Amino acid sequence: xxxxxxxxxxxxxxxxxxxxxxxxxxxxxxxxxxxxxxxxxxxxxxxxxxxxxxxxxxxxxxxxxxxxxxxxxxxxxxxxxxxxxxxxxxxxxxxxxxxxxxxxxxxxxxxxxxxxxxxxxxxxxxxxxxxxxxxxxxxxxxxxxxxxxxxxxxxxxxxxxxxxxxxxxxxxxxxxxxxxxxxxxxxxxxxxxxxxxxxxxxxxxxxxxxxxxxxxxxxxxxxxxxxxxxxxxxxxxxxxxxxxxxxx
Amino acid sequence: xxxxxxxxxxxxxxxxxxxxxxxxxxxxxxxxxxxxxxxxxxxxxxxxxxxxxxxxxxxxxxxxxxxxxxxxxxxxxxxxxxxxxxxxxxxxxxxxxxxxxxxxxxxxxxxxxxxxxxxxxxxxxxxxxxxxxxxxxxxxxxxxxxxxxxxxxxxxxxxxxxxxxxxxxxxxxxxxxxxxxxxxxxxxxxxxxxxxxxxxxxxxxxxxxxxxxxxxxxxxxxxxxxxxxxxxxxxxxxxxxxxxxxxxxxxxxxxxxxxxxxxxxxxxxxxxxxxxxxxxxxxxxxxxxxxxxxxxxxxxxxxxxxxxxxxxxxxxxxxxxxxxxxxxxxxxxxxxxxxxxxxxxxxxxxxxxxxxxxxxxxxxxxxxxxxxxxxxxxxxxxxxxxxxxxxxxxxxxxxxxxxxxxxxxxxxxxxxxxxxxxxxxxxxxxxxxxxxxxxxxxxxxxxxxxxxxx
Numbered sequence: 001x002x003x004x005x006x007x008x009x010x011x012x013x014x015x016x017x018x019x020x021x022x023x024x025x026x027x028x029x030x031x032x033x034x035x036x037x038x039x040x041x042x043x044x045x046x047x048x049x050x051x052x053x054x055x056x057x058x059x060x061x062x063x064x065x066x067x068x069x070x071x072x073x074x075x076x077x078x079x080x081x082x083x084x085x086x087x088x089x090x091x092x093x094x095x096x097x098x099x100x101x102x103x104x105x106x107x108x109x110x111x112x113x114x115x116x117x118x119x120x121x122x123x124x125x126x127x128x129x130x131x132x133x134x135x136x137x138x139x140x141x142x143x144x145x146x147x148x149x150x151x152x153x154x155x156x157x158x159x160x161x162x163x164x165x166x167x168x169x170x171x172x173x174x175x176x177x178x179x180x181x182x183x184x185x186x187x188x189x190x191x192x193x194x195x196x197x198x199x200x201x202x203x204x205x206x207x208x209x210x211x212x213x214x215x216x217x218x219x220x221x222x223x224x225x226x227x228x229x230x231x232x233x234x235x236x237x238x239x240x241x242x243x244x245x246x247x248x
Numbered sequence: 249x250x251x252x253x254x255x256x257x258x259x260x261x262x263x264x265x266x267x268x269x270x271x272x273x274x275x276x277x278x279x280x281x282x283x284x285x286x287x288x289x290x291x292x293x294x295x296x297x298x299x300x301x302x303x304x305x306x307x308x309x310x311x312x313x314x315x316x317x318x319x320x321x322x323x324x325x326x327x328x329x330x331x332x333x334x335x336x337x338x339x340x341x342x343x344x345x346x347x348x349x350x351x352x353x354x355x356x357x358x359x360x361x362x363x364x365x366x367x368x369x370x371x372x373x374x375x376x377x378x379x380x381x382x383x384x385x386x387x388x389x390x391x392x393x394x395x396x397x398x399x400x401x402x403x404x405x406x407x408x409x410x411x412x413x414x415x416x417x418x419x420x421x422x423x424x425x426x427x428x429x430x431x432x433x434x435x436x437x438x439x440x441x442x443x444x445x446x447x448x449x450x451x452x453x454x455x456x457x458x459x460x461x462x463x464x465x466x467x468x469x470x471x472x473x474x475x476x477x478x479x480x481x482x483x484x485x486x487x488x489x490x491x492x493x494x495x496x497x498x499x500x501x502x503x504x505x506x507x508x509x510x511x512x513x514x515x516x517x518x519x520x521x522x523x524x525x526x527x528x529x530x531x532x533x534x535x536x537x538x539x540x541x542x543x544x545x546x547x548x549x550x551x552x553x554x555x556x557x558x559x560x561x562x563x564x565x566x567x568x569x570x571x572x573x574x575x576x577x578x579x580x581x582x583x584x585x586x587x588x589x590x591x592x593x594x595x596x597x598x599x600x601x602x603x604x605x606x607x608x609x610x611x612x613x614x615x616x617x618x619x620x621x622x623x624x625x626x627x628x629x630x631x632x633x634x635x636x637x638x639x640x641x642x643x644x645x646x647x648x649x650x651x652x653x654x655x656x657x658x659x660x661x662x663x664x665x666x667x668x669x670x671x672x673x674x675x676x677x678x679x680x681x682x683x684x685x686x687x688x689x690x691x692x693x694x695x696x697x698x699x700x701x702x
Contacts, residue, residue, distance in 0.1 A: 016458060016466070020390065022612030024453055028645045048466075066395040066456075072464045136609070155610045157390060202615045205641045234644050237653070238637035 006224070008034035008215065009042045011057030011088075013081065014065070014073045016047055018101060021157065023063030025202025026096060029211045030059055037228050048076045054084040058218040059094040062101030064200070070100050074117070077104060082120045089122065092221035094193040094214050098203060102188075102196035103127045103160055123191045124165030130182075133159045138177030138199055139246045140187045143170055146216075147209040151175075152187075153242040154199025154206070162198075164189050171197055176246040193217060206242065208235040252352035254285035255292075258345040275334045278341030289337065290374040292344040292354040298325065300359030300375045301535055302368070304403065305383025305419070307580045308528040309335060309362035311520065312381060314556045315532035317360045319541065322549040325357035331557075335364045337371055365399045369406040379415040379535050380407060383527065385424040386475050386579035387456050387616075389608030396424060396456050404428045415538040417531060420490045421477040423457035423467060430490065439527075439534040440479075440492035443499045443509075446523055447471035447478065454578035454616035462486035474524050475579035494537060496530040499523070503592035504560055504571055504675075512537070514547040520560055522587035524580070558683045565661075565695045567670040572687065575677040576607065578616035585621050588675040596674035597626050598664045599643075600682030601633040607679040611635050619646040628667040632660035633682040657689040 010030050027043065034041040044053050046060075065073065089095060097105050106125035108116045140152040152172060161181035164170060170180070171188025179187030179198065188197035195214065197203065204211040208230070216227050258281030281288045293300055303312050317327045330343035340361045348354045363371040365385075372380065382403060385396055407416050407428065418429040420438035429436040451458060451472055459466055460482035467487075472478040481488040496509040504521035511533055518529050529550060536546045555561055563570040573588070575581040588594040599619075603609050619642055622629060629650040631639035636653035643650040651667070654660040668674040678686060690696035 016455075019453070019616075020387070020395075021610070022615035025612070025615030025642075025645070028615070032645050066397055068395075068397050069459070072459060155612060157610060200612050201610070202612055205615070205645060206638070234637075234640050238641050241637045 005038065005040040007042060008039040008219070009044060009056050009058050011044045011046055011054060011060045013046050013060060013062040013101065014048065015045045017069040017073050018063045018065040020064050020066055020069075021099065021155075021200035022202045023061070023098065023200065026061055026063070026098070026204045029202070029204035029208070030061070030215065033208065033211050033230065034215060036230055046081065048073060049080070051080055051084045054081075054088055055091075057088055057093055059096065059214050060085065060088070062095065062097040062105065064099030064101060070104075074104075077120060078118075085120070086122065089193055092193060092218070094218040095122070095195065096204075096214055097194065097196045098200055099158055099198055102198065103162065105194065105196060106162065107165075109160065123189055123194050123196055124167035125162050125189055125196065126165070127160040127162045130159045130161045133157065134178035134182060134198075136177055137242060137246055138179065138187065139175040139243060140172040140179070140199070141175055142172040142210075143190065144172075144210075144213060147213050149209065149236075149239070151239070151243060152199065152203075152207050152210060153239055154197075154201040154203050156198045157200070158198050162189075167191055171195060206235060206238045208232045250285045251288055251291050254281040254288045255345055255348045255352040257281055257284055258288070258342065259348070275336065275338045275342050277345050278338030281345055282338065282341055287374075289341045289344060292341075292348060293359060293375045295354035295356075296328075296359050297357040299378040300361060301379045301381065302371055302375060302377040303360070303362045303381045303383065304365050304368050305381075305425070306365070306386040306388045306577060308383045308524060308531070310556045311525065311559055312383060312528045312532050313360050313362040315528060315550060315553055316535055318553045319532065319536050319546055319549050320358045320360065323541070323545070326355070327358045327360055328354065328356040329360040330362060335362045335367070337363075337367045337374070340371060340375070365403055368403055369409065372406045372409050376411055377414060379417055379538055380410055381417045381531050381535050382407070382419060382425050382428070383531055384419055384422045384475065384477055384579070385457070386577055387454065387613070388577040390610060392605070392608055400424050400428055404431060407432055415535070417534045417538060419477065419527065419531065420492045421473060421479065421527075423461070423476060423480055423487075423489075426490055427461045427487075437494070437534055437538050438490050438492045439494045439530045440489070440496075441473050441499065441526055441530065442492065442495040442497050444471055446499045446501065447473055451476060452578075452582055452618065454582070460484070460487045474527060474583055477527070494530060494534045496526050499526055501591050504573075504587060512543040514543040516547045517551045519551070519553065520555055521591065522560075522583055524583040558687065561696075563690060563696050565690070565693075566665055568665060568668045569673040570676060570690070570695070571673055572676045572678065572683060574680065574683055576679050578613055581617040581677065584677050585618065588677065589621050589625050592673070592675070594673065594675045595625070595627040596664065596668040596672060597622065597628065598630040598632050598660060598674065598676045598678075598686075599639055600660070600676065600678030600686055601631075601635040601639050602679050602682040602685065603635050604681045607681050611638050614638060614642045617642075619643055619648060623647045628664070630654055630660050630663050630667075632657065632686070633679065636660075657685045661686065661689055
């Protein structure tokens with residue numbers, strides 16, 4: 001009988017509809033980096049109408065969508081996904097939410113006309129529509145202490161302005177770009193196992209240290225605290241290119 | 249008078265721009281002339297003896313325009329058309345200027361203009377085309393164009409302004425294009441593909457229009473041809489692919505060399521490869537039919553067309569054949585990869601990714617491209633362009649062994665030539681400005697012609 005292999009499971013919320021900014025890169029990065037360490041890496045696709053096996057997920061991913069698609073997942077998120085997602089996070093699962101996904105996990109999104117669409121309130125953030133779209137490269141000095149290098153790089157494209165409440169801590173401070181709201185220099189949020197951010201690009205491929213942080217944090221509840229090092233020269237070269245040109 | 253002044257100023261700018269090698273003089277003259285007379289394109293368009301055709305959509309504009317132009321020229325007409333990529337209103341204006349005489353009058357029978365989705369409304373208004381072809385709508389350069397939905401709305405607004413006697417020629421296989429067409433007051437002329445032997449049944453990851461516009465249910469695809477273009481229906485019966493008026497059947501694919509297809513009782517042998525070119529051919533055929541050309545005449549003419557600049561352009565380089573294929577968004581890239589790997593059996597590749605404004609400054613979309621198709625098939629892949637490093641990461645996670653990233657075009661070409669055996673073909677799949685950079689290098693080496701001569 002084959003040696004019992006450790007599993008690592010990614011749950012992708014609405015892979016067919018919330019995938020606008022190359023979000024598959026985040027999924028591939030999580031899965032490959034687990035595989036390269038001899039984990040049995042599994043992907044569970046969580047489309048509309050299913051909550052199957054959400055309790056097996058180590059890291060959830062929730063990406064951004066176009067307006068039409070976002071409207072289509074909204075009802076399902078509030079009525080079906082919210083309870084099992086809350087249970088999983090309470091049990092130590094991680095969540096990476098980008099852009100639209102980040103906004104939907106907060107308290108609400110307020111349109112330019114003042115109409116409020118409630119989110120699921122998993123994180124203590126609120127978002128308001130802004131006039132100008134924030135588009136461009138972003139460099140963040142991360143607040144995470146267990147990652148090396150301490151910078152994160154990505155690309156932002158959003159008109160929402162997100163503000164953090166007291167329970168949510170910023171993922172970091174923007175060195176280049178706008179971040180959460182273009183006012184307070186913060187970018188993203190950290191609250192328990194949930195990491196919300198506006199960065200795509202995709203985010204994790206050029207930030208392998210952040211990918212490993214997510215994997216490690218989620219596996220801690222299963223008593224796994226160390227991940228074998230990988231050769232990240234290719235990833236960090238791409239990371240370094242963005243740092244270098246942003247510094248010019 | 250004002251028009252004449254605008255025409256002269258524009259023409260002078262074009263000559264200077266080419267002379268000074270600032271570029272091919274493809275859009276700047278349009279800017280200058282429009283500043284002097286904002287109505288210059290409207291006035292010049294009225295001079296066209298038979299009228300104009302505009303072509304829009306995410307992919308295939310240049311090749312379709314080439315086919316329509318070739319058809320009209322074959323019938324003895326003189327045609328004015330904008331050059332590849334110069335597809336904003338300024339580019340169309342510049343093209344019209346170039347053919348205007350000293351009296352400020354445009355001397356041509358037809359205008360054939362490829363028009364960027366965002367410029368279409370203005371173009372329809374000014375050009376008053378006799379036919380507007382809508383090819384497809386895929387995600388492309390979200391940082392620049394915004395979401396698909398807003399583009400679709402702009403196209404719909406533009407088509408609503410078409411003159412009464414004009415034709416909307418539209419792709420029935422693209423759910424988002426069909427949705428626009430079904431909202432129009434007059435029924436469009438629908439085109440599509442009907443050949444299950446070239447279809448798959450799985451939507452690619454990056455498919456956008458996958459839900460019913462009426463009820464939001466996930467569409468059922470009975471056939472998938474290119475991207476989200478195929479034969480689809482809503483499970484609740486709220487929406488379905490309109491029946492094509494002109495459908496391509498019995499499709500044969502021969503690598504990058506050619507395709508053959510049947511339509512209206514004739515057989516078209518097109519010397520361009522890839523299933524995506526079946527759409528360009530059937531779209532141009534439909535427009536030709538709408539304008540009254542006989543099927544046999546169109547088919548004969550299409551059989552002798554040449555590839556447009558940077559679209560399956562073949563060059564000889566030190567005994568190797570280079571095939572340059574513009575690949576600028578996930579839907580387009582997936583098709584050029586499929587053609588190069590599965591149909592042409594390619595082994596040697598250069599992938600060029602730039603992030604300049606014309607390419608899109610956000611390169612996230614490379615994660616929507618199925619580069620996994622190269623795994624185990626490609627012998628050499630050179631990641632090139634100013635974002636070669638991002639490509640190298642993408643290829644690593646696709647399990648594709650690639651050479652080190654090479655941002656310098658000359659060195660990227662050297663690496664490709666060194667690895668490609670003599671007599672073999674290397675495929676260069678590139679975004680727009682990455683293609684221009686590589687081409688400039690190839691022109692410098694005498695392996696390619698400058699683009700104003702293509």
